[in-house]
Amino acid sequence: MGFVYSFNSNETPELVQVGGKGMSLILMTRHGLPVPPGFVLSMDFFKPWFDHIKNTPEWQRVINSAPDELKMHSAALKRLCAGLKLDEERRKAFVEALDTLEDGRKGLLFAVRSSSPEEDLEGASFAGGYETTLGVNRETIEDALRRSFASCLDERVFVYKKEHGFPVDNPRIAVIVQVQVPSETAGVAFSLNPINNCYDEAVINANFGLGESVVSGAASPDTFIVDKVSGKILEKKAGRKETSVWLAPDGGTYEKPSSFRQDMCLKDGDVLSLVNMLMDVEKYYKKFVDIEWAFAGGKPYLLQARPITAYIPLHEEMQTAPGRQKLLYLDTTLAKQGIHEPLSVMGADYLSMFEAKTGKAMTGKNLSGIVDGTGGFFQGRMYLNISNNIKLYGNLTSPWTTWTGQQPSHPLTSGHWLPGIRSSLKSLPM
Structure with a gap:
């Protein structure tokens, strides 16, 4: 049973023991990034505290509380944490880890942060729900531990877990102790x-x-x-x-x-x-990330790193190459263009054929295609390539003149293309 995991340890702990934030700092340190030294107190380190809390009437009130009572009961449960004490075995491990981290440097200050197994994971973000205490000294560090521990019993954490399908009757927490960077x-x-x-x-x-x-x-x-x-x-x-x-x-x-x-x-x-x-962090994780950073003495430090959870993922087929001109798309399903649900495979194929024939009837070209054409279908959704449509409308006079033999004042409202469209519709398989 491991109680303490140093950032520079060769041992790789389980995620459930050190949480997403702690695991990230261990991996980033191993990767050679400028992470201030520190260690993680594992979930097993706090097991006696959880065992004690779960045997209290306050815990039962939280688990069984109505939504409008949760804030009151969770606050009472958190107040109990102020009296929690470390047993002899855990205190010894904690003091030894602090002594190693200080390495004879008296007066060193620390940052104490939570690291829940559910926190800072891809697809979940408990940002703001857990506790961080900055500028902690040796005299106040146990109080900071208790505050970080108590934060996993906060009303906001229970609400978030319920809304996102995490179990609420099994709270878990690890705590990071890290050398505080006096950043400018x-x-x-x-x-x-x-x-x-x-x-x-x-x-x-x-x-x-x-x-x-x-x-x-x-x-x-x-x-x-x-x-x-x-x-x-x-x-x-x-x-x-x-x-x-x-x-x-x-x-x-x-x-x-x-x-x-x-x-x-x-x-x-x-x-x-x-x-x-x-x-460098993005390359390591092979996904988009956000970091917390600091500059001290002209040197950058990495304080935290986590996957970005709130962005719009693009299908690989719709991504432009790095550095290339970006394309603007419109998801017509979201725009309520008469298509309110994802299309079936047959429906997408049918409309794709109609789009190809319509474009050819209007311009003499097959304009179907998400990237190279005016739009298309992907994974049941219909996308308009706004960028290419704008180009088409701006240059429509030339193909229009070639096709109709005359200069239209309003090519999109002209009726000359209707016979071609009718012919295209008649040729679709039924």
Whole structure:
């Protein structure tokens, strides 16, 4: 039974023991990325606390509570956690891990973060539901452990689990203890653009001080958009940076108004350095990721990495090659164009033939095709290629003149193409 897993250990723990966040930091450390040193207290480390909690009346009230009572009962359950104590075996393992991490450096501060087995996984995001305590010293670290443990009993966690099909009667938590980086600048970064869903763009949000002001939304951060293919910074937008969070020398954090709101908090070289680190993480995971990062002493650090769960996945057939001009599609099923449900295979084939014949009747060409034509069908859905349709309409006079022998003022409303369409309809198999 393992209680403590160091980030730099050669041992690979089970995900259920260290959670998604803890596993990610272990793997990123092993991959050679600049992760501040630390360790994970496993789920087994907290087993006595869970056993105790589950034998209390407060636990039974939470499990059996009505939705309007859940907040009250979960708060009472969390209050019980303030009195939890470590047994001798676990305290010994914890103190030894802290001593190893300090390595003789007295006064070292720590960041204490939750790492649930269900948290930060692809397809699930408990962001904001669990507890992080920054600037923790040796005197306050057990209180920070109890707060992180208690956060898995929060009302928001129970509600999220119920809504997403996770069992609510088996809470699980691991806790990360990591050397605190006294950052001058920090924030988050995304390996795709979450605003426009562009796979070729990375987005960085940054503020002075610790990243808490960015993660919590307390400040409007600076934003940088970078083309991952060319390495060009496409956009720099200064945020208001209303406040910033800083590390107190003796422990804890404090807030202060930003003194340099008009200044961008990252230089261009720092931005590109972060993008390189971000792409390294993306390459490792083979999926889009977001990270939390920090700059201290001119050096970038990776604090967290996780899969992006909220974006629009594109079918491989509809993805443009990196660096190429993007295509704009319209899903007509979502647009309610008389097709409200995915099409059957036969229905898609039938409409695809109609589209091909109609396009040929109008222009003399087969315009069917999702990428090269005006649209098509994929996995039961009908997509219009808006980009190619705009090109077609802009150049419609030439093929129209060739086909009809005259210049139309409004080619799409002209009746000259109707006989061709009728002929195409008659030729469809019935």
